[in-house]
Amino acid sequence: MEEPAQAPRWWQTRLFVIAVTLIAALPLLRPEIPPLVDLPGHMGRYRVQLALADHPFLNEWFDFRWQLIGNLGIDLLIIPFAKVFGLELGVKLIVIAIPALTVSGLLWIAREVHGRIPATALFALPLAYGYPFHFGFVNFALSMALAFNAFALWLRLARTGHFRLRAGLFLPLSCLLWLCHTFGWGVLGVMAFSAELMRQHDAGRRWHRAFFHAGVACIPLALPMALMIFWRSGDHVGGQTADWFNWQAKIGWIVMVFRDRWEWFDIASMAVVLMILIKGLRDPNIEYSRNLGLSAAFLLLVFILLPRIVFGSAYADMRLVPFMIAIGVIALRPKAGLSIRGTSVLATLGLIFFLVRIGATTASFWIYAQSYERQLKALDHxxxxxxxxxxxxxxxxxxxxxxxxxxxxxxxxxxxxxxxxxxxxxxxxxxxxxxxxxxxxxxxxxxxxxxxxxxxxxxxxxxxxxxxxxxxxxxxxxxxxxxxxxxxxxxxxxxxxxxxxxxxxxxxxxxxxxxxxxxxxxxxxxxxxxxxxx
Known part of the structure; x- marks a missing residue:
């Protein structure tokens, strides 16, 4: 842990956290419609949802029914947002918030675990624009951004000893997160359990007793299990679960974690992140936090065990990759022996990496926006x-x-x-x-x-x-x-x-x-x- 007596370095200040959180939103400012593969399809559904009562002919084409399912994040948020901003701007504002919340969540987690934001954490920030986000899994991505911030709150309440307050807060929060998307709730459960397991063990309990007490502490997160059973047991539910242990695909998801436009650049960016992860194993001046290291290991196990298709929803394992890697990166921290100049160099390199990735994504989205605008002129006719x-x-x-x-x-x-x-x-x-x-x-x-x-x-x-x-x-x-x-x-x-x-x-x-x-x-x-x- 970095020395708490020292004044915070520039990358550890609140002003810096606010700045990089706002910078994370830059690629999405120019496009009228965020150029995410599946998002326009979701926007069509939102329009039916909002216009069905005023345009009955839509009932001839579509059957829209409200159901309690673990995939309603933007479907619910767009109701008030569309009334205030209109549908398109409302969707854009919500989508802009996703990478910003992801960045703030990562930095908050890092601060709670390490005491101060480590210089190495900046290398994780570009993963807010991972391949699943580009694919347009927006309810999923929103739930993951919220899960990171919820996990940081879970850690903070444990650090300050507010366990009863934590239990009371996370009973409704876990249900809301599940409602946004099941995946975010599941990942929060994995991270919270691993963090509590390590906390119990560090308190002097043996592993088997720590395992039991960690499970008890996570009971407030378990209520959505009942919602899950209700959702998946209905007659209306379909879809297969298949394609287990597809190693070629899993390795491919890791290589493609930054996949956007320029293949050489995206693969090189992933190589940079892998170098940072390996540096934590080989460099005597950098180490892994046992807390977040265990969380990353648990998420890796989940990634290995997840099939590609779950309940008919494809790319289930792929979605986890950037977030699993991000937790691994923020688990790193410089040891006390590393000089101030050494940590400053690391932080500067991490910031440059983040800014270069954000700049490239901004340029890429600008090009996609021009393509969208060109195609959509057809709708005038x-x-x-x-x-x-x-x-x-x-x-x-x-x-x-x-x-x-x-x-x-x-x-x-x-x-x-x-x-x-x-x-x-x-x-x-x-x-x-x-x-x-x-x-x-x-x-x-x-x-x-x-x-x-x-x-x-x-x-x-x-x-x-x-x-x-x-x-x-x-x-x-x-x-x-x-x-x-x-x-x-x-x-x-x-x-x-x-x-x-x-x-x-x-x-x-x-x-x-x-x-x-x-x-x-x-x-x-x-x-x-x-x-x-x-």
Whole structure:
């Protein structure tokens, strides 16, 4: 632990904590819609949630039912935020708060454990923009940010001896955190138990007795277990749990922890964090806190044991990676023997690392924002209440920096109350399911994703199949977003109303027949192919 008698260094002051917390929000200031892969899809659901009473025709397309599920963070927060700020700005403000709260939570935990914020903790701050956040798991990311701050409060109340107050506070707090997202509650439980286990052992109890007393101390966190049983035992719940111990994928999640736009830069950033973690094992001037080291070890065990798919929700293990690594980094601290100059150099390097990552993410999000704005100009030509089917081009094997357009069609639902075929439809996982029967197999996700050819082990359809087979009588418009090359014959019966490069909006002319294409032709490249406009 750093010497408490010394005046706080510049990275240990409240002003510094406030500054880096605000800096963490910078990448999200420019984009009108935060460019997170799944977020536009969630925004479409929020619009249905808020507009259902005023627009009954939405009931013909979607079934929205409030349920007690462990995945309601922004779904609940957007109700008051939309009334004050409107839906889009309300969502943006909530999303901006996520990395800021993550940074403040990490620094608060570090201070509670080490007494002062160690210089090495600054290397953990860029993990607030980990791959799960870029993917758009916003309820999950919000719950993790809140879990970190709740864990810091748990540690503080233990340090000050307010155990009864802690028990009283965390009984409702654990339920609220579970309601935000189950994952955050689970991670808080793991960290709180490991911290209490170490505290009990340091108090002189043997490990088996410390284990028992730690479990008793964590009882106030256990009430959501009843909510979990109620949620997962309902008839409406579906989804499989599968893909255990996929070591190749797990190693990949670690490599991709910073995955955003520039592969070499993101991998190099992960290498920097790994070097810091290894430095704690090899450098005689740096050590691991036993408290946070045990928390990181427990989270690593959870990551190993988690399958990739839990209750139909994919990437369950991937979501934990940046937070597991962040706890490992803030577990580090310089030993008393390290000079003031040495700790200052470490802190300076950590701050530079944080600022470089934030700068790169800001630039990346700026580019994504321009792409979103270009695509969304099509919505100026979509009438309110239109029945819109969208097809977004994708590759069988995605590049490191995806275009993040997969769920952009949902902004048509959010802004124009137009039907969007990209909504998820899994009972028990979301509040909304689709019931537009006329759309047939083009009613929900992943029908919006199209490829140039049939991809192995994917449900995505080739664009030729989607254009030839979608039920034209069910839709008024077709929106192609960055599509693969396709034969112009497949646009028979479609009237172009807007175009920007190869992005195009068609109006379905119901008086004209669609293309007549056999299944044999669809399996082979159609000729002549349309040249893709760059």
């Amino acid at each position: 979509v009438p309110v209440g239109a029945k819109l089917v969208s097809f977004v081009g994708e590759k069988c094997y995605s590049d490191w920096s995806g275009h993040r357009l997969e769920h952009l069609p949902a902004i048509a639902l959010e802004r124009r109350l137009a039907y969007s075929n990209d909504q998820w439809s899994m009972a028990g996982a979301q509040l909304l399911t689709t019931r537009y029967a006329a759309a047939k197999r083009y009613a929900h996700d992943p029908s919006e994703i199209v490829t140039g050819v049939q991809c192995p082990r994917e449900w995505w359809r080739p664009i030729s199949t989607s254009l030839a087979r979608f039920p034209r009588e069910a839709f008024d418009y077709v929106w192609l977003i960055d599509p693969p090359a396709y034969d112009a014959r497949l646009a028979t019966g479609l009237v172009e109303t807007w175009r920007d490069g190869n992005n195009v909006l068609y109006r379905v002319d119901h008086s004209q027949p669609g293309p007549v294409v056999s299944d044999v032709e669809l399996r082979a490249p159609l000729t002549p192919p349309r040249r893709r406009v760059q």
